[in-house]
Each structure stands twice: as structure tokens, then as C-alpha cells.
Amino acid sequence: KQEVTQIPAALSVPEGENLVLNCSFTDSAIYNLQWFRQDPGKGLTSLLLIQSSQREQTSGRLNASLDKSSGRSTLYIAASQPGDSATYLCAVRRENSGGSNYKLTFGKGTLLTVNP
Amino acid sequence: SAVISQKPSRDICQRGTSLTIQCQVDSQVTMMFWYRQQPGQSLTLIATANQGSEATYESGFVIDKFPISRPNLTFSTLTVSNMSPEDSSIYLCSVGLLTDTQYFGPGTRLTVL
Numbered sequence: 645k646q647e648v649t650q651i652p653a654a655l656s657v658p659e660g661e662n663l664v665l666n667c668s669f670t671d672s673a674i675y676n677l678q679w680f681r682q683d684p685g686k687g688l689t690s691l692l693l694i695q696s697s698q699r700e701q702t703s704g705r706l707n708a709s710l711d712k713s714s715g716r717s718t719l720y721i722a723a724s725q726p727g728d729s730a731t732y733l734c735a736v737r738r739e740n741s742g743g744s745n746y747k748l749t750f751g752k753g754t755l756l757t758v759n760p
Numbered sequence: 761s762a763v764i765s766q767k768p769s770r771d772i773c774q775r776g777t778s779l780t781i782q783c784q785v786d787s788q789v790t791m792m793f794w795y796r797q798q799p800g801q802s803l804t805l806i807a808t809a810n811q812g813s814e815a816t817y818e819s820g821f822v823i824d825k826f827p828i829s830r831p832n833l834t835f836s837t838l839t840v841s842n843m844s845p846e847d848s849s850i851y852l853c854s855v856g857l858l859t860d861t862q863y864f865g866p867g868t869r870l871t872v873l
Contacts, residue, residue, distance in 0.1 A: 675860075687766075687867045690861050690862065693860060695860070748803070748854075750804075
């Protein structure tokens with residue numbers, strides 16, 4: 645059974661700081677890994693998707709890396725801003741096994757607070 | 761990308777009643793998913809809803825408790841039946857596109873008294 649762990653559970657940083665969020669998963673047979681952002685009381689916003697064959701993806705100030713063999717991913721946020729304050733969720737999708745399998749297994753998330 | 765809307769956005773219900781949550785997508789999709797996020801917990805997949813067939817439920821979830829409809833390629837409903845306080849959660853609808861990215865609706869925050 646796939647288990648996804650995110651460390652730290654909460655993080656508070658001053659504005660402008662670079663930071664790293666960590667995600668680990670127990671079963672390396674994944675199809676892809678996706679990072680989401682969730683604002684309080686809201687749904688999820690997709691940030692980055694990394695396919696299992698990729699090592700990293702970048703979007704603006706965000707960079708996500710994937711080390712499939714070791715079961716780890718990191719989300720790097722550069723020059724953090726108060727607007728980045730949210731919960732960041734990591735989710736993995738397992739490999740297709742002869743058919744469509746879109747189930748995502750989520751971590752519990754990292755609550756990020758960026759202080760002005 | 762996909763734009764997903766859900767109704768209602770939130771509700772407070774009495775124990776023993778049922779609530780039907782609607783999910784509308786702005787494009788046709790084959791597969792729609794329903795997730796639950798209990799307070800302080802991660803998201804858990806309830807079921808996968810395919811148009812024209814019975815929904816596929818994950819372990820721990822049953823059709824009698826969470827009946828799902830999928831009448832067409834842009835719409836689905838999830839009913840939470842015979843509710844108890846333990847059903848208080850955020851319920852989210854999701855779709856997967858050919859890009860492999862999954863998109864989520866804004867969620868329905870349910871409180872059961």
C-alpha cells in the first residue's frame with residue numbers, strides 16, 4: 645500500500661526566503677507525482693506535474709524534483725511571498741497496470757506561512 | 761485545463777439526513793473522481809465515476825452510503841446518505857485529462873450536527 649509523507653507538517657518563514665518542502669513515498673512504482681496548493685476552505689490548485697521519467701519541472705518561482713528510486717520529491721520555492729501562504733500537497737499516481745488507474749495517493753500536506 | 765464547479769459550496773445538515781453534491785465540468789471527460797478530506801487528514805479517494813457504468817468504490821466506501829450518478833460526460837453527483845458527524849468533511853470532485861494532470865473542484869464543506 646502506497647504511503648506518502650510530507651515533512652515538515654508546518655513551516656513559517658520570513659518573506660523573501662527560499663524554502664524546500666519534502667515529500668516521500670513508499671512504493672517507487674509510480675506513474676507521476678503532482679504538487680498541489682490548497683488555500684483555506686478551498687479546493688486544490690495544480691502546481692507542477694512530474695512524470696516518472698522526469699527529474700524536475702519548473703514553473704516560475706517553483707521547482708519540483710523527483711528521485712523515483714529513492715521515493716522522494718522536493719518542491720523548491722524561491723523568494724517566498726506572503727501570497728504563497730497555503731497548504732502544499734504532494735500526490736502520487738501509481739503505474740498503470742493494463743488499464744487506466746488514476747488514483748492519487750496524497751500526503752497530509754505542509755502548511756506554509758510566509759510572514760511579511 | 762478544466763474548470764470544475766461544485767454545489768453546494770457548504771452545508772450544515774442534521775444527523776440521519778442525506779445530501780447530494782453536484783459536480784459540473786466545462787469539458788467532456790471520461791473519468792471523474794470523488795475525494796474526501798476529513799479534518800486534519802489527507803485526501804482519500806471515495807470512488808471513480810465513469811459515464812454509462814457503475815462507479816468503482818475504494819476499500820472502505822460502499823454504494824449504499826455514497827451513491828454516485830454520472831448521467832453524461834460533464835456532470836456527476838455524490839450523495840452522502842444517512843449522515844453522521846463522522847461524515848463532516850470536505851468533498852471534492854476531480855477530473856483527469858490527457859495531460860495526466862488532475863484538476864479539482866472548489867470542494868463542498870459538509871458539517872453534520
